[in-house]
Amino acid sequence: MTSVHDGPLVASPKASAKAGAMEPVGERTHRFLSAVPTWVLWLLVFLWTLPTIGLLVNSFRPKQDQLTSGWWTVFQDPSFTLDNYRVALFDPPGGYVSFSKAILNSFAIAIPATVVPILMAAAAAYAFAWMPFKGRSWIFIAVVSLMAIPLQMALVPLLQLFTNGAHLTLFGQTFTVFPDLNLNGEPIAVWLTHTCFGLPLAIFLLHNYISSLPADVFEAATIDGANHFGIFWRIVLPLSRPALAAFAIFQFLWVWNDYLVALIFLAGNKDASPLTIQLVNLVTSKGAGTELLPSAAFISMIVPLIIFFSMQKYFVRGLLAGSVKG
Amino acid sequence: MAKVTLEDINKVYENGFHAVHDLSLDVNDGEFLVLVGPSGCGKSTALRMVAGLESISSGKLSIGDRVVNDVHPKDRDIAMVFQNYALYPHMTVADNIGFALKLKGVPRDEIRQRVLEAARMLELEDWIERKPGQLSGGQRQRVAMGRAIVRRPSAFLMDEPLSNLDAKLRVQMRADIAKLQRSLGVTTIYVTHDQIEAMTMGDRVAVMRKGVLQQVDDPQVLYDRPANLFVAAFIGSPAMNLFEAQLVEDAGSWYVGGPNGRVRLSDASRAAHPGLQRYLGQTIGVGVRHENLHDLADRPGHPDDQVLPATVDLREALGSDLEVHFTMPGRRVLTEDVREGVEGVSEMGGETTPLVARFSPRSRVREGETVAIAVDTDRLHFFDLATRASIWE
Numbered sequence: 214m215t216s217v218h219d220g221p222l223v224a225s226p227k228a229s230a231k232a233g234a235m236e237p238v239g240e241r242t243h244r245f246l247s248a249v250p251t252w253v254l255w256l257l258v259f260l261w262t263l264p265t266i267g268l269l270v271n272s273f274r275p276k277q278d279q280l281t282s283g284w285w286t287v288f289q290d291p292s293f294t295l296d297n298y299r300v301a302l303f304d305p306p307g308g309y310v311s312f313s314k315a316i317l318n319s320f321a322i323a324i325p326a327t328v329v330p331i332l333m334a335a336a337a338a339y340a341f342a343w344m345p346f347k348g349r350s351w352i353f354i355a356v357v358s359l360m361a362i363p364l365q366m367a368l369v370p371l372l373q374l375f376t377n378g379a380h381l382t383l384f385g386q387t388f389t390v391f392p393d394l395n396l397n398g399e400p401i402a403v404w405l406t407h408t409c410f411g412l413p414l415a416i417f418l419l420h421n422y423i424s425s426l427p428a429d430v431f432e433a434a435t436i437d438g439a440n441h442f443g444i445f446w447r448i449v450l451p452l453s454r455p456a457l458a459a460f461a462i463f464q465f466l467w468v469w470n471d472y473l474v475a476l477i478f479l480a481g482n483k484d485a486s487p488l489t490i491q492l493v494n495l496v497t498s499k500g501a502g503t504e505l506l507p508s509a510a511f512i513s514m515i516v517p518l519i520i521f522f523s524m525q526k527y528f529v530r531g532l533l534a535g536s537v538k539g
Numbered sequence: 540m541a542k543v544t545l546e547d548i549n550k551v552y553e554n555g556f557h558a559v560h561d562l563s564l565d566v567n568d569g570e571f572l573v574l575v576g577p578s579g580c581g582k583s584t585a586l587r588m589v590a591g592l593e594s595i596s597s598g599k600l601s602i603g604d605r606v607v608n609d610v611h612p613k614d615r616d617i618a619m620v621f622q623n624y625a626l627y628p629h630m631t632v633a634d635n636i637g638f639a640l641k642l643k644g645v646p647r648d649e650i651r652q653r654v655l656e657a658a659r660m661l662e663l664e665d666w667i668e669r670k671p672g673q674l675s676g677g678q679r680q681r682v683a684m685g686r687a688i689v690r691r692p693s694a695f696l697m698d699e700p701l702s703n704l705d706a707k708l709r710v711q712m713r714a715d716i717a718k719l720q721r722s723l724g725v726t727t728i729y730v731t732h733d734q735i736e737a738m739t740m741g742d743r744v745a746v747m748r749k750g751v752l753q754q755v756d757d758p759q760v761l762y763d764r765p766a767n768l769f770v771a772a773f774i775g776s777p778a779m780n781l782f783e784a785q786l787v788e789d790a791g792s793w794y795v796g797g798p799n800g801r802v803r804l805s806d807a808s809r810a811a812h813p814g815l816q817r818y819l820g821q822t823i824g825v826g827v828r829h830e831n832l833h834d835l836a837d838r839p840g841h842p843d844d845q846v847l848p849a850t851v852d853l854r855e856a857l858g859s860d861l862e863v864h865f866t867m868p869g870r871r872v873l874t875e876d877v878r879e880g881v882e883g884v885s886e887m888g889g890e891t892t893p894l895v896a897r898f899s900p901r902s903r904v905r906e907g908e909t910v911a912i913a914v915d916t917d918r919l920h921f922f923d924l925a926t927r928a929s930i931w932e
Contacts, residue, residue, distance in 0.1 A: 429625035432592050437639035437686070438613035447638075451629040 272297055272507035279504050297508035301495075309494055310483050312512050319487035319516075322400055322475065323468040326407035327461050333408070334415030334460070335423070335453060339445050341416070342424035343431060353420070359413040368477055371409075375402045375478070398482040406474050411464050422456035423449060458527040466517050488513040541603035541616075541693035542568045543589065543726055548598035550584050550750075558584045560750045562598070566694075569724040571717065572755075573741030575731055577773070577879050581750035582730045583698055589728060590619050590696050603693060618687035622699040624679045626671040626686075632658070633667045636685040657689040660719070677708045684716070688723060695720070695727040701736065713739060734774050738762070746770050748879065768872065768927040771826050771920055772880030777862070779826045779920065781872035782892040786818050786921075794844075795825050795919070797869035803844040805916045812921055814930045823930065824872045824922035829862070831915040832896035834904060841913040849894055850909045861902050865894040865912070876927060 270284040273293045278286075302312045310318075340346075341353045378393035396402035426449070434444050450457070472489040479485055486494075492509050495502045543566040550559040559581040566572045574582040587593040589600060591612035600608050607615050618639075626635050634641075636657055637650045645653075658664045661681040671679055680700060687695055700716070701709045717740045720727050731737055737744045738758040745755040746769075754766040765771035771779050784795040793809060794801040809815070815823075835846055849865035856862075871892040896912060904910050921930040 427623065427625065429621045429623050430627060432590075433619065433621060433625035433686075434627070434638070435592070436590060436612045436617065436619050437690075438642040439638075443642060448627060 268507045268510060272511050276504035279507075297505055298512070301505045301509045301512060305491075305495075310486065310491055312488065312491060312509060315486065315488045315491040316512070316516075318400075318485055319469060319489075319513075321485075322403050322407075322487050323465055325404045326411070326468045327465045329404060330408040330411040330415050330464060331457055331461055334412055334419050335450060335457065336445060337412075337416045338419035338423045339441075339449050341420050343444075344441060353416075357413055357417045360417065364410055364473070367410075368473070371406060372397070372402075372477060375405070396478075398478075398480040398485070400479070400485050402478040403475055406478055407464075407468050407471070411467070415460050415464070418460055419453065419456055422453055426452055455527060458524065462520060462524050462527060465520060469517055541726060542566065542601075543694055543728065544599075544601045545585070545589070546599040546601075548585065548588060548600060549596045550581070550588060550593065551596045558750050559588070562747075562750075562752055564745060564752070564755065566726055566728055569726055571720050571727045571729065571740060571742045573729045573731060573737040573744045574747060575734055575737035575744055575773075576747035576753075578732055579749075580747040582732075582747050584750075585747070586696050586698055586728060586730045589694075590617060591615055616693045617696055618690050618692040618694075619696040619698065620683045620687050620700045622702055624671070624683040624700075624703075626679060626682055628671050631668050631670055632663060632674070632682050632685075635671065635682055636689050639686065639690050653689050654685075657685040660688065661685050676704050677712060680704060680712060684719070688719070688725075691725075693726065695725050695729075697727065697729045699731055700729075702731070702733070709736075716740065735776060738774065744774075746773060748773075748876065764929070764931075765920065766929055767876070768824060768826075768874065768922050768929075769876035769880045771922070771929070772877040775828060777829055777895045778881040779828050780832075780892075780894045781824055781826045781877060781922075782867075782894075783822055783870040783872055783924070784825045786815060786821060786823050788819050792844075793819070795823070795921075799847060799849070799868045801844075802847060802914050802916060803842070804919070805845070807917045808919055811917075812930055814932045815921060818921075818923070818930065822924060824924050826872075826920035826922065827914065828918065829895045829897040831918040832894065832898075833913040833915070834896075834898045834902040835911040835913045837899050837902060838913045845914050845916050847912045847914055848909055849912055851904050851906050852893075854904060854906060856900065859900065861898040861900050861904075863896045863898050863902070863904055865896065865910075866891045867894060868892075872922070872924070874924075874927065 267284045270287055271279055273295070274284065274287065275292060275294050275296065278292060305311045337356070341349060374391055375394055375396040378389060379391040381388045381390055396405075430448060430452075431444055434448050439447065469487075470489065471487075472493070475487050475490055479490070488509075492506070492513055495505050495509055543564075545562050545564040548559060548562040549557070551557050562581075562585055564572070574585060576582050584593060588595050589602075591607070591610065595608050598608075599606055602615055602617065627638065630638065633651075633654050637654045640650045640653060654667070655664070658667050661684055663678065663681055663685060666674060666678060671682065674682065680703075683700065697716075701712050704712060713736055729736075729740060737746075738761075741758055743755055744758050744761055746753040746761065748769050754761060754770050756764075761770060761774050765774060765779075768781070772781065782797065784797050787794050787796065787801070793804045793815065795804065796802065804815075833841075835841060847867065849867040851863055852866055853864040854861060855864075868890060869892045870890065894912075898904065922928065923930055
């Protein structure tokens with residue numbers, strides 16, 4: 214890429230050198246980075262990607278080759294097989310759930326755990342942005358500061374809540390604050406947990422976006438006869454599509470890659486376990502299954518890769534949500 | 540169609556800011572009323588109270604025979620056009636126009652038909668499947684109009700609908716909106732800060748300043764008989780020339796004068812302003828519009844005691860007219876209200892007064908020359924400098 218300073222509209226080099234002394238740090242950094250030759254960047258990309266390439270190559274090598282030689286020897290002695298993929302997907306060792314089933318499990322967890330918090334967060338963000346009510350800003354601050362609570366700290370209390378509910382005994386009377394839902398091992402417990410932990414960030418991001426929508430449009434809709442629900446459904450949701458998409462990608466990838474929540478709340482329920490759990494089980498249960506790991510890892514990566522590359526523009530826009538308008 | 544009545548309407552914000560003071564206005568059925576004033580005068584707030592977008596602190600608002608102070612905007616049977624059009628960017632033109640009907644549950648066929656009818660009226664038929672982002676400013680403005688007319692409301696409320704258009708388009712749309720309103724006959728309240736828009740469009744014009752209604756009248760009456768210094772300075776372009784002068788009696792005649800000499804008031808002027816009697820010997824504000832100052836050379840027979848000498852600063856040939864800028868000794872009237880009324884008022888002055896006159900294009904005056912200006916004293920305006928009110932009776 215040639216530098217922007219080659220343009221015919223730029224003043225004499227002397228003038229721009231003078232301006233250089235005054236220009237902000239950001240611009241100087243940008244100039245420095247754009248002066249780095251492209252091959253340096255390619256080199257960095259190559260080094261960074263090398264382990265992944267090794268994993269990919271290994272996933273196609275037969276078990277014996279994997280155990281006895283490094284992946285780079287493939288260049289002298291190429292031998293490839295699709296067996297690892299076949300076994301991992303359809304013929305898992307030792308009675309484990311196949312990866313083809315685990316993919317469905319992952320979707321069954323990731324889709325509700327993405328859609329539910331988004332709808333809730335969009336409604337909450339609209340209310341925080343456009344519905345005046347008492348204590349609005351304090352509640353908003355409280356909700357957003359929940360982002361600071363580490364997931365790990367809440368795991369045990371949540372598990373307790375989902376399995377036994379919450380009961381309060383006062384003066385010999387027992388009140389049920391939260392019913393015994395006995396969700397232990399149910400996917401719904403995983404949805405709920407991801408929803409809870411996704412909401413603060415989602416509300417924060419969407420609030421930034423929704424509050425920057427023009428007030429005129431809401432007023433026009435009010436006069437046209439829309440109530441809050443109508444405005445939310447017909448105006449806010451369609452207009453917030455970029456922000457919703459951005460958050461959906463975040464949340465989906467996060468849930469898809471999650472191991473901890475699924476491990477704890479599914480409590481070993483094999484039939485509902487997502488890819489991440491099955492992947493780990495491949496090794497721990499059977500040392501002999503290690504040759505399946507590279508192929509299994511790639512299977513679990515496919516969906517995030519597809520999502521990332523197909524929705525890249527929303528991803529970047531989402532990172533900027535609220536900071537740069539539009 | 541309905542009459543809109545505001546009775547002693549007040550708006551006080553939570554922070555104590557009193558945006559609108561005791562506003563009383565009657566907008567007749569089918570009338571086009573323009574609310575005009577400089578920014579921050581409360582005109583938009585007043586309109587938004589009528590729309591129901593702002594609560595009314597006190598007073599009574601009725602549309603038709605119904606008091607609507609606490610009625611939800613959607614039930615007031617009004618339609619509003621916003622300054623930024625406020626179109627729904629994700630909907631097509633047709634959906635934008637039909638949105639209110641759709642919410643009301645009007646059958647689909649009828650919506651389609653009414654939308655098409657509105658689009659035809661506004662020459663939008665070819666654009667009906669486009670989204671607002673693909674339209675020009677003028678087309679967006681027309682879509683906003685379409686959204687209002689399709690509902691057949693009993694009143695239109697328009698909040699500076701033309702201010703985002705370029706000057707040429709604005710003139711065009713000004714005429715279009717006025718024509719449309721006349722043909723539909725819907726009661727309209729139109730807010731603008733542009734006095735030319737106000738004068739050209741309104742059946743009547745209400746001038747506001749700092750939340751207080753100054754005067755409501757026909758445009759011509761506002762121009763000819765401004766109630767006070769603010770209205771005098773605000774209405775008309777270029778702004779009325781205003782300077783301080785002494786009112787004196789000499790040998791039975793009345794004169795207004797300053798360090799630059801004096802001008803005798805005509806009999807007609809004395810008859811029109813009997814109240815001047817009380818101000819004899821005092822300093823008053825004198826106003827004269829640019830079209831009432833002439834080149835003496837073009838006015839043979841003009842009485843020579845109704846002439847002012849002044850120095851030409853600048854001549855601007857407009858083709859049909861010659862606009863001549865003068866300075867003359869004497870104090871200009873530059874009170875706070877005048878400053879607010881005249882956009883971009885020059886702060887020059889102190890002991891000199893700028894004057895603008897409209898001479899005939901044949902006039903030969905040159906820059907730097909001192910010329911005699913013939914003053915049409917029948918058309919002088921007089922103001923009490925303490926109360927800022929016009930002096931008539």
